[in-house]
Amino acid sequence: MAVSNINNHFMFPLADINEILEFFNEMWPEANYTKTDFTNPQPERMQQLYVSFLSDIVHINMDALTNLSGLENNMSYPEVHANSVPLLMLSLSMNKTARIIGLKSFDMMDLIKPKPKRTMNILSAMMNFIRFVLDRNDKFDAVLEETERASQKNDDLRKEVDDQKKRINAFKISKAEQEPEKEELSKAIGEMNVLIAERKKEELDLTKGAVHVERSLEEGCRKNAQLKLHLAEEVEKNEAILVVQSPERLKSVQEQLQQLLQNLQVEKETR
Numbered sequence: 001m002a003v004s005n006i007n008n009h010f011m012f013p014l015a016d017i018n019e020i021l022e023f024f025n026e027m028w029p030e031a032n033y034t035k036t037d038f039t040n041p042q043p044e045r046m047q048q049l050y051v052s053f054l055s056d057i058v059h060i061n062m063d064a065l066t067n068l069s070g071l072e073n074n075m076s077y078p079e080v081h082a083n084s085v086p087l088l089m090l091s092l093s094m095n096k097t098a099r100i101i102g103l104k105s106f107d108m109m110d111l112i113k114p115k116p117k118r119t120m121n122i123l124s125a126m127m128n129f130i131r132f133v134l135d136r137n138d139k140f141d142a143v144l145e146e147t148e149r150a151s152q153k154n155d156d157l158r159k160e161v162d163d164q165k166k167r168i169n170a171f172k173i174s175k176a177e178q179e180p181e182k183e184e185l186s187k188a189i190g191e192m193n194v195l196i197a198e199r200k201k202e203e204l205d206l207t208k209g210a211v212h213v214e215r216s217l218e219e220g221c222r223k224n225a226q227l228k229l230h231l232a233e234e235v236e237k238n239e240a241i242l243v244v245q246s247p248e249r250l251k252s253v254q255e256q257l258q259q260l261l262q263n264l265q266v267e268k269e270t271r
Contacts, residue, residue: 012102012128020123041114101129
């Protein structure tokens with residue numbers, strides 16, 4: 001494939017007629033181009049192709065450029081220029097685009113009296129630029145898709161962080177709300193422990209008291225038994241004395257017995 005060196009700054013491959021025909025029919029199938037359209041280019045067909053190129057690839061609004069509503073006040077006879085103004089705007093737009101796509105120039109003659117060889121050069125430059133744009137678009141779309149995925153992931157992570165913050169705040173609020181209940185419960189448990197300790201102390205004191213009472217009862221029973229034994233001994237002793245002793249002695253013995261009974265009564269009350 002030959003390379004067209006239109007100027008020192010831009011170079012592009014010079015396509016043959018078959019490649020150009022196939023490419024532009026793929027781009028704009030509704031135009032239904034034929035070889036004759038390019039080997040013997042006609043102004044109307046070329047103008048329409050350039051308009052499609054500027055609109056779809058360069059993204060120039062040709063309708064706005066060819067609208068005469070803003071120029072009517074500056075024209076004596078606007079209707080006379082109804083056809084020339086759109087053609088002039090198309091020429092200017094293609095001329096500004098020429099250097100971008102690798103052409104040295106583009107003028108009105110390329111629209112009203114296109115030459116086959118020059119038209120092939122222009123179409124080769126356009127085809128090369130369109131391929132470049134489409135390739136960049138594919139890469140841009142891939143980058144855009146990856147960026148959107150990363151952005152979505154970032155949004156998901158941000159949402160997850162926000163949800164976690166909400167959960168933490170809710171937990172803090174719940175903990176703060178439960179703190180008084182926790183303090184009351186802790187206080188109640190402390191009071192219950194104190195009460196339990198007091199009850200244990202009372203039980204211990206009662207146990208000690210019961211042991212003391214039991215020991216006192218045992219001691220009382222022991223002393224009672226001793227008194228009974230002593231009384232029996234005294235009675236037996238005094239009975240023997242009553243037989244042989246004088247009345248004075250008898251009275252003395254009776255007083256002793258009376259005192260012994262009183263001591264026994266006092267001992268009983270003390271228990």
